Amino acid sequence: MKMATRITIVLMGLAGILTAIPSYAAIDEMIVTSEHREENLQDVPIAVSAMDGTQMEKLQIGEARDLQRYVPSLNMYNNITHPSNLSLSLRGGLQQDASLVVAESPVGIYVDDIYVGRLNGNNITMSDLERVEVLRGPQGTLYGRNTGYGAIRFISRTPGEDKWLNASVGMGNDDQLLLKSSVGGPLNDSWAGSLSAQWIEKDGQYFNIHPSANTETGLEENLTARGKLRFTGSENFDAVLSIAFSESDNDSNQLVNATTPNVPDNCQDPSVMDPLTGTCPAGVITQFTSNDLTFTHGPRTVNTAWGDRMLPPLKNNPQASTEQTIMGLTLTWDLTDNLTLKSITGYVGLDGNFMTDFAGNNGAVGGSETESDQITQEFRLIGSAFGDRFNYVAGVYYLNEEADQLWGWSAGPPPGLSLSTSTIEVETDSISVYGEGSFNVTDALKLTAGLRYTEDDKDMDMTYQLLLAPVPLGTFSDSQKPDAWTPKFAIDYAFETSGALDSMLLYGSYAEGFKGAGWSTISITTFVHERYTEETIKTMEAGLKAEWFDNRLRTNLAYYFSDIEDIQQNSTVDLGGGNLAFPVQNSGDVEIQGLEFEITAVPVDGLNLFVSGTAFTDGEYQNLRASCGPLATQPEGCSAAERATYLYGVPAETPQTPDFTYNIGFDYTMDMPFGDLSFGMDYYDMDDYITSATNDFHNSGWEIFSGFIAASIGDNWKLKLTGKNLADDDNITTGSRGLGGFITMAPVEYMFTATYQL
Secondary structure: OHHHHHHHHHHHHHHHHHOOOOOOOOOOOOEOOOOOOOEEHHOOEEEEEEEHHHHHHOOOOOEHHHHHHHOOOEEEOOOOOOOOOOOEOOOOOOOOOOOOOOOOOOOEEEOOOOOOOOOOOOOOOOOOOEEEEEOOOOOOOOOOOOOOOOOEEEOOOOOOOOOOOEEEEEOOOOOEEEEEEEEEEOOOEEEEEEEEEEEEEEOOOEEOOOOOOEEOOEEEEEEEEEEEEEEEEOOEEEEEEEEEEEEEEOOOOOOOEEEEOOOOOOOOOOHHHOOOOOOOOOOOOHHHEEHHHHEEEOOOOOOOOOOOOOOOOOOHHHOOEEEEEEEEEEEEEEEOEEEEEEEEEEEEEEEEEEEOOOOOOOOOOEEEEEEEEEEEEEEEEEEEEOOOOEEEEEEEEEEEEEEEEEEEEEEEEOOOOOEEEEEHHHHHHEEEEEEEEEEEEEEEEEEEEEEEEEEEEEEEEEEEEOOOOOOOOOOEEEEEOEEEEEEEEEEEEEEEOOEEEEEEEEEEEEEEEEEEEEEEEEEOOOOEEEOOOOOOEEEEEEEEEEOOOEEEEOEEEEEEEEEEEEEEEEOEEEEOOOOOEEEEEEEEEEEEEEEEEEEEOOOOOOEEEEEEEEEEEEEEEEEEHHHHHHOOOOOOOOOHHHHHHHEEOOEEEOOOOOOOOEEEEEEEEEOOOOEEEEEEEEEEEEEEEEOOOOOOOEOOOEEEEEEEEEEEEOOOEEEEEEOOOOOOOOOOEEEEEOOOOOEEEEOOEOOOOOOOOO
């Protein structure tokens, strides 16, 4: 209850301040397009977190993984492969094998309305963005497949009538270097254009002590560039062509080796050990916490040999490279005053590879080479009728993706014994038709209903090869053709305002979504080729959005209850002899609920106070599939009812659903003779949580401080000093005791930046 007590004290203090001060301060209005039309954030009857470029700069949101500190119920951790690959989760929906081409995201990711299906490059760099919107809860009607838990929309700046020019250079610890610039505006009476680019790098946050390396490691180099060309020569027609390119080169993720000497990994409870043999009953697993970890070489030190590996795609040393191209053409016709037709054509190309030491101690090494090409086409009709009392959106959508992947595994020091290789080829065709309409029964009461039909056609071919085997030891081909209807029903009511209340919207909704089907394909010492079907999400939500005291206080609350069927989760299976497998299964049915809050206050001009997070989050398994029994190593003789409470030998908890998280902070700007001075700080706290469905790793939770101080000099210059993880904590987010490696968050980072802008 410590979180609830802190939030209550903050709210009481804010209320006292706000009622006693002048009314010249106010929170800026935020315009979003979450429902495919421009609306005030406070009028949108869904849970949406939105922030513009200025807010992202103050909050030090430089890449997608930074969003988790500020968006309720969102977790975006580094995947164990490489820094441009995140294992994200939202409201308990997660995808942990995000490096696989057969994996589907639980959250739809969109860049300028173009769906990005692969998770291999989902740690998107925040370069020249106008706005980010995170929609929480099923968005199956307007957004479709793989949005059963929500959608993240990255919206870049589009050129128009206004001109702009800015350029920044920054330097910081660990050899950090930042170079970025953006220019845009009208080219003539009929055309506008923009160009932006950013280069950011860092190195040396870890050290490799192996004699073959003996050097600082952890290099990250990221280049992003975007160009936009817009036709503005017609009142009824608008066209935007965009091309974006990003390239990330790094030393892969540095997993540090750790053990649990005081918590044996084959006992649920040390007290059950046989005192004569010092052994435990077979198949019983002990749960451990991040506080139980003992680092073999230190929390920032690895022991990875460099040298020749035997077979592609393995490299000489841990490294990764990802190239992603996103091209889009958006055409908009205003057919009448009340009807707009929009065409969105998109292409996403991905080319990436990585090799990682998953033990961090010259042990289990894996690598991959991936190529993917995706095209999408969407047509939307956006209109209104009956004097704008009825608003609607209807459309059709098509997606085609072809992807292939080569995997390789090795063990021991270089040249290393290449254990196996496997190739995977996947093709997906998906088509959907949708419609959603809202009718204002009165000026205050609105009803919304929507429905989408989606049909997928997925084909997969896989080949498995052991070291020196003359022919492949296994081939597998399969197809899945799931389809789904995803409805939505909602009601919202806008209250009359008086006194301290400026606006209040109360809404309730029921929505459905789904996460696509796929296959388990991680084959190390054994050929694994299991299919899993799509999971379905049914969510009831109630929310309250309000502004108070002349728009100086904003309180947005959302309670959700999700019923998830056939949830997809990773397992860890002991094959014997120290060999592990990591299949994905439809492990059962789950119920997850929680309360989300976003509270902002501007008590005086220049001072912004904010707190956001989750409370009372609870996830429970309603059942576990009987087929999971042999893999789950449940207590011997457990009944069907007990299977709903045990998973992998310990009481089952849903992964990545901590009881609470919260971020609290402020920023303040004051006028100075040279311009203005601003500074701010925020504190993020996450309660303990289960990292994955194995339930063996119970993370003890973590916290992080960040802050900045900046000065604007005249109209053109800005100087800024920023810092993340100011306490320099070695926070562990995930890892595997079976493989031996664990992921630590970045240590303290500070950077000084100078910006020139017109």
